[in-house]
Amino acid sequence: MSAEPTLLAPDDGQETPGDAPSAGRSGWASLRPLVLRLHFYAGVLIAPFLLIAATTGLLYAGSFQAEKIVYDHEMRVPVSANGTELPVSRQVAAARKAYPEGEIGAVRPSPEEGATTRVLLSGAPGVDEDHKLAVFVNPYNGEVRGALEQYGSTGALPLRTWVSELHRNLHLGEPGRLYSELAASWLWVIAGGGLVLWFGRRRARRKLRGTTGRRRTLSLHGSVGVWAAVGLIFLSATGLTWSTYAGESISDLREAIGQTTPTVTAGVAGGGGEHAEHDASGSAGAAKGDDVGLDAVLKTARAEGLGNPVEIVAPADASSAYVVSQVQRSWPTKQDSVAVDPATGEVTDVQRFADYPVLAKLTRWGIDAHTGVLFGLANQIALAALALCLILLIVWGYRMWWQRGRGTAFGRPLPRGAWQNVPAYVLVPLMAAIAALGYFVPLLGIPLAAFLAVDIVLGEIAYRRGRRSYA
Numbered sequence: 001m002s003a004e005p006t007l008l009a010p011d012d013g014q015e016t017p018g019d020a021p022s023a024g025r026s027g028w029a030s031l032r033p034l035v036l037r038l039h040f041y042a043g044v045l046i047a048p049f050l051l052i053a054a055t056t057g058l059l060y061a062g063s064f065q066a067e068k069i070v071y072d073h074e075m076r077v078p079v080s081a082n083g084t085e086l087p088v089s090r091q092v093a094a095a096r097k098a099y100p101e102g103e104i105g106a107v108r109p110s111p112e113e114g115a116t117t118r119v120l121l122s123g124a125p126g127v128d129e130d131h132k133l134a135v136f137v138n139p140y141n142g143e144v145r146g147a148l149e150q151y152g153s154t155g156a157l158p159l160r161t162w163v164s165e166l167h168r169n170l171h172l173g174e175p176g177r178l179y180s181e182l183a184a185s186w187l188w189v190i191a192g193g194g195l196v197l198w199f200g201r202r203r204a205r206r207k208l209r210g211t212t213g214r215r216r217t218l219s220l221h222g223s224v225g226v227w228a229a230v231g232l233i234f235l236s237a238t239g240l241t242w243s244t245y246a247g248e249s250i251s252d253l254r255e256a257i258g259q260t261t262p263t264v265t266a267g268v269a270g271g272g273g274e275h276a277e278h279d280a281s282g283s284a285g286a287a288k289g290d291d292v293g294l295d296a297v298l299k300t301a302r303a304e305g306l307g308n309p310v311e312i313v314a315p316a317d318a319s320s321a322y323v324v325s326q327v328q329r330s331w332p333t334k335q336d337s338v339a340v341d342p343a344t345g346e347v348t349d350v351q352r353f354a355d356y357p358v359l360a361k362l363t364r365w366g367i368d369a370h371t372g373v374l375f376g377l378a379n380q381i382a383l384a385a386l387a388l389c390l391i392l393l394i395v396w397g398y399r400m401w402w403q404r405g406r407g408t409a410f411g412r413p414l415p416r417g418a419w420q421n422v423p424a425y426v427l428v429p430l431m432a433a434i435a436a437l438g439y440f441v442p443l444l445g446i447p448l449a450a451f452l453a454v455d456i457v458l459g460e461i462a463y464r465r466g467r468r469s470y471a
Helices: 028-070 088-098 158-169 174-200 213-240 246-256 294-303 358-370 376-404 424-440 442-464
Strands: 103-108 117-122 132-137 144-150 310-313 322-326 337-340 347-351
Touching: 028 158, 028 174, 028 376, 028 442, 088 103, 088 117, 088 132, 088 144, 088 294, 144 158, 158 174, 174 213, 174 246, 174 442, 213 246, 213 358, 213 376, 246 358, 294 310, 294 322, 294 337, 424 442
Parallel strands: none
Antiparallel strands: 103 117, 103 310, 117 132, 132 144, 310 322, 322 337, 337 347
16 A cells, blocks of 8 residues: 655655665655655645635635626616717716715726726725725716725725635734745645655556545545646745735845836826826825816827726826726736826826736736636636645545544654755755745745754654654
8 A cells, every 4th residue: 555645645654664765875765755754744734724725715716706796786787779988087076976085096997888987986984995995887877886895906896805805814914914825835845745756656556446445545636636736836836926925035036136017107297206106006186286187088098009998097196197007917918007197188108018027927927817817717717626626635635644544543654864864965955945945935934944843852852762763
């Protein structure tokens, strides 16, 4: 019977006597027990966090379609007989008449036939300061269909926002984000280690047909895991890009090599220049003095090639311009933006997505794929499938660990000391790489260092008690 755990297995990983490496062995034979032990303990300790992330991620993948059903009244309207829409300024006026409190932060004109216009208000009473109040207006007759809180650049409404926050931080705020970063920091290690172990197994020991008991669970776990591994590693990498600590390291690296995401300059002549710059997520007040108006600004943006969907952000102050940005995150990505002088209606700056640095584009696409918007419904189905696979892998992993104990207790872990059989020319560079990686991904490095410290102490205690071979 195979004793090797594979992808995401919190299995005991205990090898048969014939598998134990002898001193002086090199290559994979010497590394395999070390990978097994790391894979086992990482699975045991991190799997609960991964299970939460996978379950909430599964809910999030379904929240896009649920949102369309729950908020259909606000989001959709019957198309008028002639299909003619009111000027955006009149739609905004209708929204302000119904909801006069707060300031106009941005406007998202109807992106397609039958879709409502969203007038986004900042500082509305009872609305979280990180959110905006989205007032939904029928673009054909100016009817206000209702108002809901909106969060983020993808326009998430309350249902999807709630599920998203559950997935990201369990509704615990910033401290809660540590759970998701811990899961993301370790997911690629566990999945990658399991993938290496699977390919290191003899082909005859991978088969599923005709197997029973723990061997069948192991085969199911490995077969599903090897297909899901690439997707899980992708989710881990993209999740880290906007995490608290690893995300900061990634941002610093991108800044150091000139790969940050550019933004359009919103300052006008005589204004604040670079310091007047803002993006579509910021709040904005009304500009003072002459103003060509929303309709003229939108017309200018259209002339620059900005097709739907777009968001118009009002000037932050008298020295700022309107910023009109495309907000399509689905494929093909539309992220062009222009700044328009409110006094003259002339374009003062243009930023094209095609001109973004390579890493800025890859980051944009990676995050959008991770959040289920890049390829729409197909993207969301793929995320749901990966989340379900991860849940099954974790359940099978714990089941293997239990079956290893013959169904009456969890099996024993691998013995300590596997690292002693790894040649120095392999071990030293490996440890240096792990140390460097742990520095940039602290929620990988700190738990790993803590585990090693505890393991060394327990090993020393066992050694002093005369137990030369211990678990």
